Amino acid sequence: MISISASLVGRIAGPIAFGLILLFVHPEGMTPEANGVLAATAWIAIWWVTEAIPIAATALLPIVLFPLTGAVDLQSTTVQYGHRYIFLYIGGFLIAIAIEKWGLHRRIALNIIRLIGTNITSIILGFMIATAGLSMWISNTATAVMMLPIGMAIVAQLRDNPKTQADENQVFGKALMLAIAYSASIGGMATLVGTPPNLVLAGVIQETYGIEISFFQWFKFGLPISLILLALCWVYLTQVAFRFRQKSFPGGREEIQQQLDALKGFSWEEQLLLGVFLLTACAWIFRDFVQKQLGLFLLVDDTIIAMIGGLCLFLLPSRRSLENGKREALLTWEDTTHLPWGIVLLFGGGMALAQGFQSTKLAEWIGSQMTLLESVSLVLLVLILIAAVNFLTEITSNLATTSMLMPVLTSMALSMNVHPFLLMVGATVAASCAFMLPVATPPNAVVFGSGCLRIPDMARTGFWMNVISILVVTLFVYAVLPIVWGIEIETFPDALRPAPDTSP
Numbered sequence: 001m002i003s004i005s006a007s008l009v010g011r012i013a014g015p016i017a018f019g020l021i022l023l024f025v026h027p028e029g030m031t032p033e034a035n036g037v038l039a040a041t042a043w044i045a046i047w048w049v050t051e052a053i054p055i056a057a058t059a060l061l062p063i064v065l066f067p068l069t070g071a072v073d074l075q076s077t078t079v080q081y082g083h084r085y086i087f088l089y090i091g092g093f094l095i096a097i098a099i100e101k102w103g104l105h106r107r108i109a110l111n112i113i114r115l116i117g118t119n120i121t122s123i124i125l126g127f128m129i130a131t132a133g134l135s136m137w138i139s140n141t142a143t144a145v146m147m148l149p150i151g152m153a154i155v156a157q158l159r160d161n162p163k164t165q166a167d168e169n170q171v172f173g174k175a176l177m178l179a180i181a182y183s184a185s186i187g188g189m190a191t192l193v194g195t196p197p198n199l200v201l202a203g204v205i206q207e208t209y210g211i212e213i214s215f216f217q218w219f220k221f222g223l224p225i226s227l228i229l230l231a232l233c234w235v236y237l238t239q240v241a242f243r244f245r246q247k248s249f250p251g252g253r254e255e256i257q258q259q260l261d262a263l264k265g266f267s268w269e270e271q272l273l274l275g276v277f278l279l280t281a282c283a284w285i286f287r288d289f290v291q292k293q294l295g296l297f298l299l300v301d302d303t304i305i306a307m308i309g310g311l312c313l314f315l316l317p318s319r320r321s322l323e324n325g326k327r328e329a330l331l332t333w334e335d336t337t338h339l340p341w342g343i344v345l346l347f348g349g350g351m352a353l354a355q356g357f358q359s360t361k362l363a364e365w366i367g368s369q370m371t372l373l374e375s376v377s378l379v380l381l382v383l384i385l386i387a388a389v390n391f392l393t394e395i396t397s398n399l400a401t402t403s404m405l406m407p408v409l410t411s412m413a414l415s416m417n418v419h420p421f422l423l424m425v426g427a428t429v430a431a432s433c434a435f436m437l438p439v440a441t442p443p444n445a446v447v448f449g450s451g452c453l454r455i456p457d458m459a460r461t462g463f464w465m466n467v468i469s470i471l472v473v474t475l476f477v478y479a480v481l482p483i484v485w486g487i488e489i490e491t492f493p494d495a496l497r498p499a500p501d502t503s504p
Helices: 006-023 032-048 059-070 074-082 086-101 103-116 120-135 140-160 168-188 195-209 215-241 252-263 268-292 301-314 333-338 341-359 362-370 377-390 398-416 420-430 442-447 455-486
Strands: 317-321 327-329
Touching: 006 032, 032 059, 032 074, 032 341, 032 362, 032 398, 059 074, 059 341, 074 168, 086 103, 086 195, 086 268, 086 301, 086 333, 086 341, 103 140, 103 252, 103 268, 120 140, 120 215, 120 252, 120 341, 140 168, 140 442, 168 455, 195 215, 195 327, 195 341, 195 420, 215 268, 215 420, 252 377, 268 301, 268 317, 301 327, 327 442, 333 341, 341 398, 362 398, 377 398, 377 420, 398 420, 420 442, 420 455, 442 455
Parallel strands: none
Antiparallel strands: 317 327
């Protein structure tokens, strides 16, 4: 019997769906340009879901399909791949690469774990705080990769200790691996640069409404929800999902201290890096406050700050000498090969899709079709949206899902007369809360590779974590977001309404 892979089906189904929609699907009220974007989106969505080709390569399809269908011209499409929020991400990732290169992440994580304690539940809490703290500033994927070997060393220490009770190391290993994956995703919610969907949201809001979501504005909302989810996740993993018969960790403190001793002294490079990292973080957090207090409305935004921080790393010298005798900088151009250029292209594809939905009024048309939801209460609408996005991203890229949904939600909010931020922020945060499957998020895939977990372990534990996150995110978006951001959620603001179409 011939086995047909999903990717092969996707390769065929994508172009077929594109052609069928372009030729035969012409709903009333939809312009030919909007029809072209809809057809292209169907092709892109099918290839993203089935991974017919690498999803970053699929993100390049708008450059081909939009101009060919006459939906959006080539210049307007390609300019989205250089959006300023893409460079905000690049600047942040340059700092992350340098931190990993010189081992600063390891020192930070081990000290946090040692500080919190080394019994079973305390070790898990320490790993979660360290992972979430790093993930706020560094890609959640990179953070999970950084923390995995530290976690594996702790699991091995427990397994090899003769005082360990039977099978206790397996239970601890599962709990610790899931704690690393979950906290990497949860920590990324706290900041604008912590996870790609947050930047997609900020980019779409900037392009659609001309409103900047600053680093601090997101931080005011993202940090509390991240802290509460992290605390609930720890309680769930250590008190409900897993039970530990052995409360103390034999040799745990010694293992942590041994790993810290192996790092030796706090190096010159680590000190410089910590300085750049802290200055960049403080500039992101306090930029709005300083500008408003001093009246300095300069053309400095979060992207410029990220670029300054990243470029400084190419200037500051390390104590390591090159072959020609010159000092090596903290970051060299060769190090940038570790930059996730695929994510950068995904950003660009997402922004191109959003621009296509907006400029052709496809998003407006889709939003006008949402009449079935008009009778649903607002809190139930938010709950349904968040739950749908949460479980959808178990099988699709959270970045791809966010990119496709954002422009639709802008028009859906207009047609239902609710504030667009309510729906857009809810969907964005929900996209980072997929905890069930290895394919759901990169951190899940990273820890699945440890060998400590099976898919049933992840699915069973992750399902209830999904439910917890859906309820928490719904509560925060509906009740806390309006207070923190000072918005009226039950009406669509007049200032954000599109100008009436006066064309003949």
